[in-house]
Amino acid sequence: MYSMTNAKKPTKSKKQATRKSISDYNGYDYKKIFWEDADRKYEDAADRMAVRRLLPHNMDNFVDIAGGYGRLADEYLPRAKSATLFDYSKTELAQAKEKYGEKLHTKQGDIYSLPFKDGEFSTLMMIRATHHFKDMDKVLKELYRILRPGGVAVIEVANKRTLPRIARYMTGKTKQSPFDKRVANLSDVDKDGFFNYHPKYIENLFRETGFKITKVLSVSNFRSQGLKKVFGTKNLVRMEKGAQKILAPIRFAPSIYYRLEKPGDK
Numbered sequence: 001m002y003s004m005t006n007a008k009k010p011t012k013s014k015k016q017a018t019r020k021s022i023s024d025y026n027g028y029d030y031k032k033i034f035w036e037d038a039d040r041k042y043e044d045a046a047d048r049m050a051v052r053r054l055l056p057h058n059m060d061n062f063v064d065i066a067g068g069y070g071r072l073a074d075e076y077l078p079r080a081k082s083a084t085l086f087d088y089s090k091t092e093l094a095q096a097k098e099k100y101g102e103k104l105h106t107k108q109g110d111i112y113s114l115p116f117k118d119g120e121f122s123t124l125m126m127i128r129a130t131h132h133f134k135d136m137d138k139v140l141k142e143l144y145r146i147l148r149p150g151g152v153a154v155i156e157v158a159n160k161r162t163l164p165r166i167a168r169y170m171t172g173k174t175k176q177s178p179f180d181k182r183v184a185n186l187s188d189v190d191k192d193g194f195f196n197y198h199p200k201y202i203e204n205l206f207r208e209t210g211f212k213i214t215k216v217l218s219v220s221n222f223r224s225q226g227l228k229k230v231f232g233t234k235n236l237v238r239m240e241k242g243a244q245k246i247l248a249p250i251r252f253a254p255s256i257y258y259r260l261e262k263p264g265d266k
Contacts, residue, residue, distance in 0.1 A: 042228060044071070045237045046220045046255075047127060047156070050244060051075045054154045054215060054259040060122035065143065066111060066129035070096035073104055076125065084121075086114070112138055119148035128255075131158035131195050136183075136202070140209040149264020153211065156219065157256050160184045160196035166252075199251040206260055215259035218247035223254050 051072055062080035064072065069092045070085050077083055077100070084105040085096050093106040109115040111133070124147055133139045147153055165178040176184060181201045186194040206213055221243040222236045231239070247253060 039228070042233045042236045042240075043220050043223060045233070046223075046240050046244075048072065048075055049237075049240060050156075050217050050219045050255075050257045051125070051127070051154065053217060053244070054257060055079060055125065056123060056152055061120065062123045062125070063116070063121045063146070065114075065124055065126040067096075067125075067127075068092045070100060070104060072125075072127060073100055077103055080123070086116075112142065114142045114146055116146040118145055119151075120146050121151065122148055123152045123154075125154045127154075127156045130156065130197065130202075133195060136195075136197070137205060137209070140205060140211075144209050144211065144262060147262045149262055151262045153258075153260040153262070155258050155260060157199075157202050157258065158196045159251065159254055159256050160198045161251060162254050163252050199256060202256075203258075206258065210262065211260040212263060213258055214261050216248045216251075217244045217257040218250065218253040219244055219255040219257050221247055221253045 052075060055076060057079055059076070059080040061082050061084075062076055063084040063086055064070070064076065065086050066088075067073070067085045068087055068089070073083070073085065073096065082105070083103070084107055085093065086107045086109065087093050088108065088110065090108055093108055096104060097106050107115060111129075112135070124143060126143065130136065130139075143153060143155075160180075160183075161178040165174070165176075168174045169176070169178055178184075178198075181198040183198075183201065184196040186196060203213060219240075221240060222231075227236060244257075
């Protein structure tokens with residue numbers, strides 16, 4: 001898995017430290033610590049809502065990139081003839097295999113050198129992973145490579161230009177401008193790098209890679225412990241349902257979801 005938590009964080013080996021940033025979740029129970037113990041039911045529901053809206057209903061050969069323990073597998077397995085879960089963490093992949101068995105193929109490897117053939121998949125998905133990629137251009141080139149012409153990619157991006165960050169910047173609580181299109185490295189969150197992206201920057205990068213942007217959703221619009229206490233998870237999920245499409249043009253949510261297509265005949 002390539003997603004971090006403010007709880008006890010996975011470490012990086014010396015070998016990893018000399019190469020591009022990869023978060024090593026081997027031996028780390030991401031499922032329990034990040035999702036179950038931290039009350040992220042709203043965030044999980046928001047992700048699932050977006051995935052249902054953006055993934056094709058009928059998929060041939062599908063891959064979940066940096067999919068961890070298969071948190072979202074229930075959303076794509078019924079739609080795919082064949083599904084593969086790719087991740088760096090053997091621990092996460094073992095958890096997925098234990099739950100889904102032969103329904104879900106698993107593959108371990110490095111995001112910067114994916115162990116798949118050119119054009120191998122008709123559809124791919126990558127959720128809650130971009131904030132660990134120092135070299136997004138290299139990651140996107142790999143994703144583009146393994147997607148067949150005419151294929152669909154659903155990618156979630158950690159947004160730099162959120163309303164809370166704009167408020168903190170305008171009130172002088174931070175010097176890091178959310179309007180600056182350069183990649184934000186939030187070293188206060190993780191010393192090894194925690195990257196957020198301006199929508200215009202990432203969208204230009206998609207186009208430069210060759211992708212065509214076909215749909216955009218604003219996701220986890222109400223990601224706040226305070227709002228959870230006031231409104232409760234169920235009410236926030238109801239609000240999220242309408243907000244994902246309505247707020248998409250503004251690009252202010254912490255997660256921006258993109259449905260991309262690789263030009264060419266399927």
